[in-house]
Amino acid sequence: MNYDYKTLENKLKTLPSDIQEALTSVEISEAITHIANKNNLTLDKADILFNLTSYVMLGLLPSKEFVKSLSREIGISNKEATIIAEDVNVQIFE
Numbered sequence: 001m002n003y004d005y006k007t008l009e010n011k012l013k014t015l016p017s018d019i020q021e022a023l024t025s026v027e028i029s030e031a032i033t034h035i036a037n038k039n040n041l042t043l044d045k046a047d048i049l050f051n052l053t054s055y056v057m058l059g060l061l062p063s064k065e066f067v068k069s070l071s072r073e074i075g076i077s078n079k080e081a082t083i084i085a086e087d088v089n090v091q092i093f094e
Contacts, residue, residue: 015059022057035049039080039083045074052066063093066085068081
């Protein structure tokens, strides 16, 4: 699941300013890196985690589809994806 730059940019412009700032913040990148490292994800898989997390924040991926998409896109079990999703929920979405 990938979106082109124009689609992402247009969607970002429609979001409230606090969500726009969050999506482009260093803290989000650092949190994703921390979660990826904690769960032994390669750099490529960390990029996928970042993209999927961004898609949820942009409203392009329903949050209820996050675990399933994470499992499929990264190639991990549903259980592993659930653990990662819980970290994302606590460290980013809350």
